[in-house]
Amino acid sequence: MRINQLAQKNKTYWGGVTFAAVLYCVIMLMVVEQLADGIQAGAEREERAQVEDQAESIKARLELFIFSDIYTANSISTLLSVDPDYVLRRFDELAGNAISRGFYIRNIGLAPDNIIQRIYPLESNEKALGLNFSDYPEQLQTVNYAREQQSVFLAGPLELVQGGLGIIARFPVFSDFPNNQDYWGTVSVVIDVEPFLEASGLNKFSRQHKVSIRGVNGKGAAGALFWGDADTFENADFMQRIDLPSGSWQMAVKVGSTFDVNWWQRPMIARGIGYSIGLFILLLIATLVHSFRLARSASYSDSLTGLPNRRFAVRELQRTLKRLSANEQAAVMLMDLNGFKAVNDEHGHEAGDELLRGVALTMRAALDDDVTLARLGGDEYLAIVPDTTERKAGLIAKTLLDTIHNYYLNYHGTELHVGLSIGLAMCPKDATTASDLLKAADERMYADKKRRKTTS
Secondary structure, three states: OHHHHHHHHHHHHHHHHHHHHHHHHHHHHHHOOOOHHHHHHHHHHHHHHHHHHHHHHHHHHHHHHHHHHHHHHHHHHHHHHHOHHHHHHOHHHHHHHHHHHOOOEEEEEEEEOOEOOEEEOOOOOHHHOOOEHHHOHHHHHHHHHHHHHOOOEEEEEEEOOOOOEEEEEEEEEEOOOOOOOOEEEEEEEEEEHHHHHHHOOHHHHHHHOEEEEEOHHHEHHHOOEEEOOOHHHHOOOEEEEEEOOOOEEEEEEEOOOOOOOOHHHHHHHHHHHHHHHHHHHHHHHHHHHHHHHHHHHOOOEOOOOOOEOHHHHHHHHHHHHHHOOOOOOEEEEEEEEEOHHHHHHHHOHHHHHHHHHHHHHHHHHHOOOOOEEEEEEOOEEEEEEOOOOHHHHHHHHHHHHHHHHOOOEEEOOEEEOOEEEEEEEEEOOOOOOHHHHHHHHHHHHHHHHHHHHHHO
């Protein structure tokens, strides 16, 4: 009887959806003549909104590619500030791993005292070895920018000697972190521009609309043009700010589509709207059913960020501790965002959700594949580092602190930023069970949060 009732309920539900869609189409067809004068204006508004959404997606993908590659390579400069000899010994391995984890990193070079001594891959880049930035004023200027601001500086886009358009990320390295007075040299990371512009959808988008981008060296509106025509900025329908780790680019868009709605087109437009609404309803229901199935099957996944959830994290921690041999150690890092409540209160939960997703993506990109990163709930995250040492775990914690410190989310023109507090606990030094290890990490995290509040 319950099956029959369920079938009847489903039949009634789908019948209601179908009736609503048909009714909407009928109403649209009835009023289309009365709305004839507004069809063209409405279509233009809709087209512009779609174009702005596409431009926003392109902007987001561009920022994702750049930030991901920058923070993937940032670990090398962080290690250099702590142990330059280790990096020089294992440079090819470290650089190869960074390039493989990145999207469009082309090569990575080390320049102690601003003289390139190591580069990976070496093939096709042999001529760069021994290059002294002091002999090239334009390159030295970007190196000095990074040194002065004590953080990564993006030079370009510019034409590369090897061919093609590229961005060169300059990472200054200091031997006395955090005082940053003893300058060691620089790490240069070359990122191919043309492939990630293609992957972002910009090339396809530019075939439909006029698009120009300026802001060489991250100078935004004051920077030189490197994509499109300058007159686009004079006649742009709208502009987008593309945020970079240092500065920004400015993208101008002139919508290329024009509309000339004739009387014979009005019924066709009305039918198209009706079909779109019916399809939207169908897709919405299909999405809800699919989401319900995913929620039941993916019980170990956090739906907001895509990271593993608390249940998975505790299970994975227990497994990690069981697998430890007598001479191995594991680390647990309990992390909490500082200032997240203020973001929710001032900008709403949607902004908070976007920030949580961005933080998760950024931290995941900064960690090696063998590190488990999970969201425990709210603004709490957990990292499990198997087979490590306290020193290595400390370096990972520092990388995460630096990564989030330099992460900003552009939300509808407002830059949102949070800090990070970390509690690090080691097994077996601090505890040997999952619950005790989490308790120790939790106590240290809140001590760290209290200390940051006191010193801020």
